[in-house]
Amino acid sequence: MTQDVRLSFMQKTVSAAAVLRAPRVLALANQKGGVGKTTTAINLGTALAAVGERVLIIDLDPQGNASTGLGVDRRARISSSYDALVGDRSLLQIITATAVPRLFLAPSAMDLLGFELDISTHADRSYKLKNALRLFFLEGDIDVRITYVLIDCPPSLNLLTINALAAADAVVVPLQCEFFALEGLSQLLSTVDQVRAALNPTLTIHGIVLTMFDPRNSLASQVVADVRAFMGETVYDTVIPRNVRVSEAPSHGKPVLLYDLKCSGSQAYLRLASEIVQREGRCRVRSLSNTPGAID
Numbered sequence: 001m002t003q004d005v006r007l008s009f010m011q012k013t014v015s016a017a018a019v020l021r022a023p024r025v026l027a028l029a030n031q032k033g034g035v036g037k038t039t040t041a042i043n044l045g046t047a048l049a050a051v052g053e054r055v056l057i058i059d060l061d062p063q064g065n066a067s068t069g070l071g072v073d074r075r076a077r078i079s080s081s082y083d084a085l086v087g088d089r090s091l092l093q094i095i096t097a098t099a100v101p102r103l104f105l106a107p108s109a110m111d112l113l114g115f116e117l118d119i120s121t122h123a124d125r126s127y128k129l130k131n132a133l134r135l136f137f138l139e140g141d142i143d144v145r146i147t148y149v150l151i152d153c154p155p156s157l158n159l160l161t162i163n164a165l166a167a168a169d170a171v172v173v174p175l176q177c178e179f180f181a182l183e184g185l186s187q188l189l190s191t192v193d194q195v196r197a198a199l200n201p202t203l204t205i206h207g208i209v210l211t212m213f214d215p216r217n218s219l220a221s222q223v224v225a226d227v228r229a230f231m232g233e234t235v236y237d238t239v240i241p242r243n244v245r246v247s248e249a250p251s252h253g254k255p256v257l258l259y260d261l262k263c264s265g266s267q268a269y270l271r272l273a274s275e276i277v278q279r280e281g282r283c284r285v286r287s288l289s290n291t292p293g294a295i296d
Helices: 003-021 037-050 065-069 081-086 110-118 125-139 159-167 181-198 218-234 244-252 264-290
Strands: 024-028 055-059 103-106 148-152 170-176 204-213 235-241
Touching (some): 037 065, 037 103, 037 204, 037 244, 037 264, 055 065, 065 244, 081 110, 081 125, 110 159, 159 181, 170 181, 181 218, 204 218, 218 235, 235 264, 244 264
Parallel strands (some): 024 148, 055 103, 204 235
16 A cells, blocks of 8 residues: 555545544524423433433523533532633533433523623624533543533523524424424524524534423324424424423432433433434434545
8 A cells, every 4th residue: 555545544534533523512492481492401411321422411591400400509500601601711620520420511500691791792702602612622531521512502592592503513402392383493493594694504403302292182293293294304203291200300400311210201312312313323424425535
């Protein structure tokens, strides 16, 4: 093998490996409140960790429900995602381990309420999180080497959500099975299109997860049918049922998979994690085949 051929092969191998190694950043976003967004962030993160992924949840909601739901008391949040956004600390300095092996958290704090005002004059105000993540991926220690980042966005289309969309590879949209579901979805899709045009040209919709499904409710079944007809394969096969154990778990500071592994909600989130990993596998194969210099 000549030196030129060997060098070309090495470049192709490094390029392919880089695609396979890259952490995936998924923003969980919906401007409507009460759709199961934070519940999905907590339990999807736990389910991904349960199948062997190393997951970081970034709590970008000033309410801090993801942090509370993972057992991190508000009084114990000495530093938070706000500090990483404004550059006072790095993400590596603020993340904390959770009770779930391989699951880490960048907790929220009420300081996030002032984020938009604090950085309104900054030229890079829409890229604060993206810059923080770039630094984190460069300095991340092997003990916290992350394969998935899940960003729990606030229930509004404010600058925090824009930062999440600008930093993300793709968006996971939790959608409650209720009458106004499609109306809210249209608004979010429009925002994603605007962010893609102005800030993040590679942003995609990873999938839509239907939540709080009650099979006894005929309207819920009609919403599922309508969303699938409107969005096609973008909608995950997995539907998250309305389940009392899922609702109870946050009050104990636990994901539902730790609270009651056998309940229908836990099993649904495990199926969702498996489905996301499968979609990611297909996405990485496509990325690999489209990478310049990729091995044929």
